[in-house]
Amino acid sequence: MNIIYVLIPLAILLVCLAIGVFFWAVRNNQFDDLERHGQSILFDDDLPAARQSNKTAEQITADTPESNVKVSTTHPSDHE
Numbered sequence: 001m002n003i004i005y006v007l008i009p010l011a012i013l014l015v016c017l018a019i020g021v022f023f024w025a026v027r028n029n030q031f032d033d034l035e036r037h038g039q040s041i042l043f044d045d046d047l048p049a050a051r052q053s054n055k056t057a058e059q060i061t062a063d064t065p066e067s068n069v070k071v072s073t074t075h076p077s078d079h080e
Helices: 004-027 036-042 047-062
Strands: none
Touching: none
16 A cells, blocks of 8 residues: 555656646647658659769779779688
8 A cells, every 4th residue: 555655756757857848849839740751752852862872883983993992802712
């Protein structure tokens, strides 16, 4: 029975915390546009950015000097 003296204030504290978080979200306009993010995956707006990032990766590898690339032509068993 003594545990109820701990659980009731803890429950009241959690409810107050949840109400505070809800009012913070309303005050910071978290619920203003609920449809945009759900529909944004239907459009291919991010494809040019993905293609641009691939070009950037290709340019980086193309701009790498040959002297910095070390290719081993020997097999580890050749050293025995």
